Amino acid sequence: MNNFEYKNPTKIIFGKDSIEKLTNEIPKGAKVLLLYGGGSIKKNGIYDQVKKALSSIDTIEFGGIPANPEYDVLMKALKVIKDEKITYLLAVGGGSVIDGTKFLSAAALYDGDTPWDILKNNIRSTKGMPFGTVLTLPATGSEMNSGAVITRQETKEKLAMGGPGLFPVFSILDPQVITSIPQRQIANGLADAFTHVLEQYMTYPVGGLLQDRFAESILQTLIEVAPAVLKDPTDYQAASNFMWSCTMALNGLIQQGMPGDWAVHMMGHELTALFGIDHARTLAIITPSHYTYNFESKKEKLAQYAERVWGVTEGNLDDKAYAAIEKTEAFFKDLGIDTKLSDYTKDFEGTAEEIAKRFTNRGWKGLGERQALTPQDAEKIVKMAY
Amino acid sequence: MNNFEYKNPTKIIFGKDSIEKLTNEIPKGAKVLLLYGGGSIKKNGIYDQVKKALSSIDTIEFGGIPANPEYDVLMKALKVIKDEKITYLLAVGGGSVIDGTKFLSAAALYDGDTPWDILKNNIRSTKGMPFGTVLTLPATGSEMNSGAVITRQETKEKLAMGGPGLFPVFSILDPQVITSIPQRQIANGLADAFTHVLEQYMTYPVGGLLQDRFAESILQTLIEVAPAVLKDPTDYQAASNFMWSCTMALNGLIQQGMPGDWAVHMMGHELTALFGIDHARTLAIITPSHYTYNFESKKEKLAQYAERVWGVTEGNLDDKAYAAIEKTEAFFKDLGIDTKLSDYTKDFEGTAEEIAKRFTNRGWKGLGERQALTPQDAEKIVKMAY
Numbered sequence: 055m056n057n058f059e060y061k062n063p064t065k066i067i068f069g070k071d072s073i074e075k076l077t078n079e080i081p082k083g084a085k086v087l088l089l090y091g092g093g094s095i096k097k098n099g100i101y102d103q104v105k106k107a108l109s110s111i112d113t114i115e116f117g118g119i120p121a122n123p124e125y126d127v128l129m130k131a132l133k134v135i136k137d138e139k140i141t142y143l144l145a146v147g148g149g150s151v152i153d154g155t156k157f158l159s160a161a162a163l164y165d166g167d168t169p170w171d172i173l174k175n176n177i178r179s180t181k182g183m184p185f186g187t188v189l190t191l192p193a194t195g196s197e198m199n200s201g202a203v204i205t206r207q208e209t210k211e212k213l214a215m216g217g218p219g220l221f222p223v224f225s226i227l228d229p230q231v232i233t234s235i236p237q238r239q240i241a242n243g244l245a246d247a248f249t250h251v252l253e254q255y256m257t258y259p260v261g262g263l264l265q266d267r268f269a270e271s272i273l274q275t276l277i278e279v280a281p282a283v284l285k286d287p288t289d290y291q292a293a294s295n296f297m298w299s300c301t302m303a304l305n306g307l308i309q310q311g312m313p314g315d316w317a318v319h320m321m322g323h324e325l326t327a328l329f330g331i332d333h334a335r336t337l338a339i340i341t342p343s344h345y346t347y348n349f350e351s352k353k354e355k356l357a358q359y360a361e362r363v364w365g366v367t368e369g370n371l372d373d374k375a376y377a378a379i380e381k382t383e384a385f386f387k388d389l390g391i392d393t394k395l396s397d398y399t400k401d402f403e404g405t406a407e408e409i410a411k412r413f414t415n416r417g418w419k420g421l422g423e424r425q426a427l428t429p430q431d432a433e434k435i436v437k438m439a440y
Numbered sequence: 441m442n443n444f445e446y447k448n449p450t451k452i453i454f455g456k457d458s459i460e461k462l463t464n465e466i467p468k469g470a471k472v473l474l475l476y477g478g479g480s481i482k483k484n485g486i487y488d489q490v491k492k493a494l495s496s497i498d499t500i501e502f503g504g505i506p507a508n509p510e511y512d513v514l515m516k517a518l519k520v521i522k523d524e525k526i527t528y529l530l531a532v533g534g535g536s537v538i539d540g541t542k543f544l545s546a547a548a549l550y551d552g553d554t555p556w557d558i559l560k561n562n563i564r565s566t567k568g569m570p571f572g573t574v575l576t577l578p579a580t581g582s583e584m585n586s587g588a589v590i591t592r593q594e595t596k597e598k599l600a601m602g603g604p605g606l607f608p609v610f611s612i613l614d615p616q617v618i619t620s621i622p623q624r625q626i627a628n629g630l631a632d633a634f635t636h637v638l639e640q641y642m643t644y645p646v647g648g649l650l651q652d653r654f655a656e657s658i659l660q661t662l663i664e665v666a667p668a669v670l671k672d673p674t675d676y677q678a679a680s681n682f683m684w685s686c687t688m689a690l691n692g693l694i695q696q697g698m699p700g701d702w703a704v705h706m707m708g709h710e711l712t713a714l715f716g717i718d719h720a721r722t723l724a725i726i727t728p729s730h731y732t733y734n735f736e737s738k739k740e741k742l743a744q745y746a747e748r749v750w751g752v753t754e755g756n757l758d759d760k761a762y763a764a765i766e767k768t769e770a771f772f773k774d775l776g777i778d779t780k781l782s783d784y785t786k787d788f789e790g791t792a793e794e795i796a797k798r799f800t801n802r803g804w805k806g807l808g809e810r811q812a813l814t815p816q817d818a819e820k821i822v823k824m825a826y
Contacts (some may be wrong), residue, residue, distance in 0.1 A: 055615075055680040057455025068697065069443025261677035263664060264685050267657030275650045291647035294441040298697070299650050306458070307693075311454065311684070 055262045055311040062306055064198045065224040068203055068298065070290070071122045072228045073100065076107035076144075079186055084142035086113040087135055089155050091147045093117060098234035104146050114138055119147070122205040122212065122326060122333070123154030125170070132169065135162050135183070143185035145222075148239075149194025149246075149333075152180045152187050153202035156220045159183045172215055173204055179217035186224040190231050192335065193243035194295040195250060195304025197225035205327065212323040227301065229293040237284060241389040242334035244280050247300040248273060248385070249318060249337040256345065256355050257313045257423040260326070266358070269308045273363045275299045280389065317422040319345050321432055324409045331398050337385040338393050343438035347431070348422070395440050406436035441648045441697040448692055450584045451610040456676070457485065458614045462493035462530075465572055465610045470528035472499045473521055475541050477533045479503060482618035484820055486576055490532050500524050505533065508570050508591040508598065508712060508719070509540030511556070514547075518555065521548050521569070528573035531608075533720075534625075535580025535632075538573050539588035542606045545569045555603040558601055559590055565603035572610040576617050579629035579720065581636060581690025583611035591713065598665045598709040613687065615679040619712065621672060627775040628720035630666050633686040634659060634771070635704060635723040642731065642741050643699045643809040652744070655694045661685045666775060703808040704730050710795045724772040726781050729824035731765045733817070734808070781826050792822035 067075050080086060086108065095101040105113075116131045134140070143162075145155035159182030161169035171177060179200075189197045196202065201216035232240065256270035268340060276299050282292035302308070321344070322336030331339075345352055356375035360366035364381045366374050383393050395402045410433035413421070421427040427435075453461050466472060481487040491499075502517045520526070521544060529548075531541035547555035547566035557563060565586075575583045582588065587602035589823070618626065641655035662685050668678035671792065688694070707730070708722030717725075731738055742761035746752035750767045752760050769779050781788045796819035807813040813821075 055455075055677065055684070057458065060449065061451035065445065065447035066696075067445050070441075072443065255802045261680070263677075264657060264661045264688065267660055268654060271650060271653030274653055278649060288790070291441065291649075294647070294697070295649045298441070302650065310452075319749050432652050 055265075056260055056313070056352065058308045058310040058348045060306060061218070062198065062221065064221045064305075066198060066227060066301070067224060068227045069294075072226050073103040073188055074107050075222065076104065076186075076188065076226060077110075077227075077239070080108070080111050080142060080144070083384060084111065085138065085140050086111055086142045086144050087131070087138070087140040087277065088113050088115045088146060089131065089143050089151055089158070090115070090117045090145075091119050091121070091151050094234070095146055095190060098231070100188070100231060101331055104144075104188055108144075114140065118241070119151050119154045121150045123150045123157065125173070125204055125206040126208070128154050128204070129169070131158055132161050138250070141183070143183055145185060145187040146190065148189070148191030149196045152189070152194070152196040152222070153204065154426065155185050155187070156182070156196070156200070156202035157204050157215065159185050159216065159220055160217070173206075173213040176213070176215060177217075177362065178217045179215070181219040182217075184223050187222045188226045189240060189297075191235055191243060192227075192232065192300035193239075193246040195247070195301055197222060197227065197368060198301050198305035203323065210327045217319060227297055229290060229297045230249075232283065232293040232297065233287045235287065237390070240283055240287065241391055242298060242332050244276055244296070244389055245338050245386055245391055246334040247303040248276050249334070249341060250303040252341065252382070253315045253318060254309045254312060256352055256359065257315050258351060259354060260312060262312045265308050265310065270359070270362050271302050272299050272308070273359075278318070280385075313423045315423040317427055317432070317435075320413075320421050320438055321409060325395065325405075328405065328408065329399050335391055335398070338391045339395050339398070339439050340392060340435065341386075341418050342383045343435045347380075347435045347438060348427075349360055349375065351424075381407070395436075402440050405440075406433040409436050441651075442646055442699070444693060444696040446696045447604070448584065448607065449759045450607045450691075452584060452613060452687070453610060454613045455680075456614065456616060456740070458612050459489040459574055460493050462490060462572075462574065462612060463496075465612075466494070466497050466528060466530070470497065471524065471526050472497055472528045472530050473517070473524070473526040474499050474501045474530050474532060475505060475517065475537055475544070476503045476531075477505050477507070477537050479754060480620070481532055481576060484617070486532065486574070486617060486620070490530075490574055494530075500526065505537050505540045510545070511538045511559070511590055511592040512594070514540050514543055514590070515555070517544055518547050527569070529569055529714045531571060531573040532576065532617050534575070534577030535582045538575070538580070538582040538608070539590065541571050541573070542568070542582070542586070542588035542628065543590050543601065545571050545602070545606055546601065558671075559592075559599040560710070562601060563603075565601070567605040570609050571607045572612070574612045575683075577621055577625060577629060578613075578618065578686035579625075579632040581633070581687055584687050584691035585606060589709065596713045599712045601614050610661075613683055615676060615683045618669065618673045618679040618682065621673065623776070626669055626673065627777055628718050629661055629686060629776055630669070630682070631772055631777050632720035633689040634662050635727060636689040637662075637694065638727065638768070639701045639704060640695045640698060642738055642745065644737060646698060648698045648726065651694050651696065651698050656745070656748050658685050658689050658694070659745075663749070664740065666771075670775070699809045702808040703813055703818070706799075706807050707795060707822055710798060711781065711791075714791065714794065715787075721777055721784070724777045725781050725784075725825045726821065727772075728765055728769045728779060729821045730766070733821045733824060734813075735761065737809075745816050755787070781822075788826050792819040792826075795822050
């Protein structure tokens, strides 16, 4: 096990009818900016629950944060924060709204030339304007971590940021919100959380026995609840385990002491930036190719995953490892998610080369668990995913 | 899954040679009281590492906190805290020293008549003097939770306390400390952590699928590393997984949304108070009887545990559930821990009645996962453990 430092101060308020507890979490005298997305919260009743809980609190609203939170939109919200002397942010939404709020938390206290620096130079934020979240879509884990990914249309870039100052003060998780989520987004959430675990688990062994078992626990739970969540979102047992699994998949815990890979995300982000494909679907596209391309270095863990998570008992180590890749791809397909780039666009020729060029231009040293994958490796992996 | 609120702000600094990082964690200008136990840290080099890391910090020492931290000793430490205007506490030790430090953290800021009230009335502490820990003995999980158990010899009582103000600010976990721990204490640590998980897991089902799997992960890891840790404490892979498993067993995570039992602990505490038997050993004495006595209400989970943790595949549900109890008792024995009260004392007659009387006198409503066990039930369970 590698050395690690771990601290996660976010307060989780989990369960039925927990949105009303919002009232107790916002400090007295705060001036709140309520941030949300495309307005679905106004249709499904969440907006009303939030407004009721905030009735005695000075609140301004900023809606319209898009999926893949857009820098230019967020800069408008930042102007509101400054003009209105906002002191507290409240994100009501999924990963995009929460990620956007993290950027605003950092940008509101940033004293450099332009907040773009935070993204361009990946400046670690040790302080931020305090914020809470009301999660409306389980998927990204953003509600209990300190990272964010922000998109800039102008340059077709998707860049990561974060730091210990950007944990939500609190996050409210009411599994009942799942009843109002479209099937497509539930499927995306399942695939997203599943891949988050894989990025931290499908790495070279360092003797993190407990971490491996925790990762396998989340994967097993997601596999177990996926059919029930998709069939009947009012199934509270399935919904609550789905929601808590998504949070635990990316709150830092299973990563401690372990190498991370994240190459799937790096390549996937480019597919979203280039084609606007849903984040989770880009992960389903890249994952099988990435594990096939890196088979030799990952086969021990792939075989362990095949045995423990999928119950594969037959064959030698290589057979089990290959079965693991097949089972994973089949899982995505069972969710209704296609796993080839050509399923999403006819215009895929040249994509692999374009992504390799972008990686090269950014001066990146290497991707993956050993930072050893070159832009040329990425090119081959993406091509395998056509 | 039940509703829950979860926040654990303790910073964990885990790994080889991590004690030197202590320097960065104590705030500048703090006046520190360094608390420790019987002095073993002066023989195994940990004291020297701590003193070196504290060389530029104003520090006073208080040693001699006994196993089962004693109220009268702690009251002497409290006098030092007040006389010397201490602002920060540092526990260097195992669960007893850390628990004692938590009491002091609460008592230092308590403004009632006497700090005994905190224990007698189990007052929840929402604030405490800040403290950190350097863990020298993996077992209790006290390094990442906000609870403590304090003993008062005068009345032969062992009482619980805690509250959200009593999380350590930081805890340093260097698995290399295990090389200096006597075998007996390593075995105790394994049994203690194992039982902590069982108390939170062996309960009636509420659909906490992920929590069950996390609990099983810790049990499986402890079973896997126990022989290696006992055979060769310098086996870093085994030591590090042992240490992290003990912390995760009782840092609140696996408890969220689940009923807890803790009746084994309540009865076990009395055996320590009456006979001075090591805490972990009292748990090994009570556990098999408790599960046998409450077989009907626990058999579903016992059978699940038999299947998933011990790989039991034969027999019907009852068979598997009984096998689970046998496997658990055999695990304790493999650690070199006896599982009957008569293995520890010849003077056991009347113990069950005495414990039932104590429970009755304290006016307790009921023990266990449903608060349904009466003092008379406890009497029968303890008698089964003779």
